């Protein structure tokens with residue numbers, strides 16, 4: 001029986017693809033999860049070995065594709081490229097190109113269109129997007145050393161949940177005691193890749209601005225000198241620019257705060273001020289209507305988030321709101337992406353959090369978590385409105 005020819009199993013791939021292409025994000029994501037689950041359930045030992053054993057190889061080969069510009073060349077060709085043509089365009093040996101491309105065919109990064117002929121796929125197209133390039137650079141150049149160090153780090157610390165930001169897997173991987181944003185300064189392109197990734201990683205339509213009642217909360221404001229929106233740890237100021245573009249007529253100052261090296265790279269947008277500020281120090285902008293943070297507390301362990309919240313709480317007026325835009329983890333069924341981000345944060349002694357954990361952190365700093373507005377249910381992305389404990393909501 002072993003020698004029997006394998007039975008070809010076929011199903012209607014074309015109609016499934018068509019259905020998937022026109023489905024909404026949630027349906028497509030669910031389909032991917034179901035298909036992967038089914039594929040894994042069919043796997044034998046050999047399959048499991050080679051699926052996990054070559055994960056590092058997969059990432060290395062993507063990096064080589066970027067270095068040789070293969071993905072862009074394939075997409076721009078808008079048709080078939082031969083191995084010889086790719087070799088000529090990239091300056092690599094034809095034989096090397098053939099070896100790389102036959103591997104890409106197996107991971108859908110390109111598809112064979114005949115012997116030594118290739119076309120772009122959906123994945124090739126995704127890979128050439130600016131956000132994908134910046135993210136891949138960030139994870140390859142900076143984070144990969146943290147992943148390598150994580151097993152040794154956890155063994156060394158006795159498998160305690162990491163909460164000490166002065167002793168982390170990222171530090172072990174880089175053999176340094178510098179904090180993450182200092183390490184980035186030492187790695188070529190790391191700051192640029194990181195801030196590009198942060199600025200581009202979310203579709204503008206999938207943002208707090210799509211769900212939060214900005215007009216209601218700011219109704220009645222008339223003072224052009226009162227700070228209206230302060231983005232704390234706002235990176236290069238992309239969210240301030242989006243806010244001002246969407247609400248050009250609400251009176252008040254729009255201020256982007258970050259570390260000096262980041263503010264130096266700040267984008268210039270009309271009506272947006274940049275300010276260097278360390279958010280663990282007293283907040284210099286007092287009485288703003290909206291203090292805002294996205295993806296900031298998740299970079300820090302609980303005792304540091306408490307300080308961060310306390311510094312903002314001390315600057316808030318009774319009618320101020322603090323909006324914390326973060327992942328809010330459900331008790332079960334956390335998405336693959338959120339689980340990966342959580343473990344990546346573990347490498348800097350930080351974490352993703354549940355609603356109960358956010359609520360407790362707010363309370364520990366004299367704040368009250370008043371309401372949650374989820375704008376991306378698929379990835380549990382939510383903006384949490386916090387107010388000074390006892391302050392009345394204006395809504």
Ligand SMILES: C[S@@+](CC[C@H](N)C(=O)[O-])C[C@H]1O[C@@H](n2cnc3c(N)ncnc32)[C@H](O)[C@@H]1O
Pocket residue numbers: 181198199232233234235236257258259262277278279280293294295296299
């Ligand atoms: C994960 S990024 C988020 C950036 C931006 N909020 C966004 O969502 O695109 C965290 C930001 O916090 C900044 N940061 C880190 N430590 C800081 C500190 N002590 N004071 C001020 N900003 C800091 C970093 O430079 C970075 O821009």
